[in-house]
Amino acid sequence: MNLEYFANPLRMQKLSKIMLPYMILGMLICFTIGFYYGLFNSPPDYQQKETVRIMYIHVPAAWFSLGIFLSMGICSFFVLWRKHHVAHIASYAMAPVGMIFSIICLVTGSLWGRPTWGTYWIWDARLTSMLILFFLYVAYLLLPAFCKKTDLLMKVAAIFCLVGVIDIPIIKFSVEWWNTLHQGPSVIKSGGPSIHHAMLTPLLWMAAGYAHLAGMLILLGIRTRLYQQKIDRMIYKKIRNYT
Secondary structure (H helix, E strand, O other): OOHHHHHOHHHHHHHHHHHHHHHHHHHHHHHHHHHHHHHHOOOOEOOOEHHHHHHHHHHHHHHHHHHHHHHHHHHHHHHHHHOOHHHHHHHHHHHHHHHHHHHHHHHHHHHHHHHHHOOOOOOOHHHHHHHHHHHHHHHHHHHHHOOOOHHHHHHHHHHHHHHHOOHHHHHHHHHHHOOOOOOOOOOOOOOOOOOOHHHHHHHHHHHHHHHHHHHHHHHHHHHHHHHHHHHHHHHHHHHHHHO
16 A cells, blocks of 8 residues: 555545544643643752753654654655655645744743753754754745746755755754754663653653644644645636636
8 A cells, every 4th residue: 555545535534533533632641641740740950940841842842843854854755756746745744843843942942041041042053953944844835835836846845855854963963063052962862861760751751742743733734735636626627617
């Protein structure tokens, strides 16, 4: 079974009916547990005090803003390699979700930075590269306004996205490559996480909540775009019949 199987709106509607309730339920469960552990069952940091709790929103948002753009890059590869129309639709369904997560990451990072660094913003390597990622999302979403032909848009958007993926390792390794105020990795690192389990537990629950939320929004986005294309074809067919 290939992706074209789900390009039919009826099949996507069936898939959505099966998956969406589980995603919503999983999101609510994970966020409830994550917020409970994060607010009431995790200790304050010895340096950052209660401000450290912003981490439970900020860090998963950063993870998924990077992960979604990387997934868009994978879809773009299949667009160029196989001219896969469904991969193009999936990539454009992911982009708004990733952009929202990047906004959450930047805003919460600024709120976190004020008591920690004494300023809301500094042109730090990690912060600057993350801001570039946000602009990449915005530019990607604006491409359809300049490319009206579907085939041309698919090619241009795929190339743009694959070039933009270069920013992902820059964000990831910026704290190691340059002198930066941003703390180094404490969860995904060689030798295992260095963060205390009392903080790691709510962080992972919140990340699971983000995963369910992202999956739900992306699935809805794909279904909406497929339905919109079907409506556009019907309108075009009626216009041709009248003319």
